[in-house]
Amino acid sequence: TRRIETPPGSTPSSSTPPSSTVGVLFDVDGVLLRGGSVIPAARRALRKLMDQNQNFLFPVVFVTNAGSCPRHHKAQQLSHLLDVQQVVLSHSPLHMMETFHNKCVLVSGQGPVTQIAHSLGFQKVVTVEELSEQHPLLDMVDHSRRPTSTVSPAIILFGEPIRWETNLQLIVDVLLTNGRPGCVYDTRLSAQMPVLACNMDLLWMAEAPSPRFGHGMFLLCLESIYRKMTGRRLEYEAVLGKPSLFTYQYAEQLLRQQNQNHKLSTIYAVGDNLMTDIYGANLYNRYLAKHHTDMMSDTKLVAQGTDTLVPVVEELAFAAQCRSILVCTGVYNPHSPLPVDQNVSETMVHGENDLKVEPDLVEPSHMVEDVEAAVDLMLQQESPNT
């Protein structure tokens, strides 16, 4: 049973330290915004987090699963903050995946996906719409930009498309022909081409009374079709967006950059969704703990072997822990909690080797009423007087 904590108000100190031991990740929808408007507590919360010069007391990064679709334009409401600060969208960690940047990639989604792909570093981008126009004569690895033989194609799924059947059909065509949709299917294909998927949310809250299908639902369709056609499971090279580790690794990298590359000890992750924000933060906390244990035993081995203590650079980079804070202003309602698996995509469960979601991982470190209470709690926990 969860209990709403009501931390006493806390006043931030007046002097801003040159580097912080604390970093904060804020979810956007349901935490700072609801529908199209800013949650009142969000203004107060952000004010409390700032010094007299309007600078954040701690490194702050906004992490949202919104991606290429118009949803994320709502974030413009906080533009005076969000424009200045760093925002991690579900596809942002693709920046790090440089091995794919020179590959010919098929992109699926809506909105300016080509521009987004280019901005992330991808050089050879083909959209499903372009493929559709050129089908059936097209060979996506041929045409005017025939790549060298070492360049292999990949598929990037940014978000839910407008015409699902077109994208489902053409993506399956590309998968089953290894990037040559003009050819007949090769069901003996030994290796599947790499698929990178962003944002696995099954449902999302719009203006309609009930949640709408999200990209996770599209992935679910693609997975079932692929399994039906091949008898095999669709494998993902990476799944991005909360709760995936990539997103938290990327977000921590940004926090550290804001912190003059100094290591943080605690990351607070504030969100309204148990299955993305809380599960993701707890999974990352588990990863950090394992990482530190591994590093400790490695250090010991090295130390035993050489009789000298070897500083481990890697260990310095990662935070010690990630604490999850659940707020009650969005998807989570303490009075009528959704079944825990309501918003679990098969993708996510697949990613975890078919394990059922562990109850521990959807249990927040703290639960508070709203983001202002979350900020009070952080300030109280990090106050040197406690």
Ligand SMILES: [Mg+2]
């Ligand atoms: Mg949210």
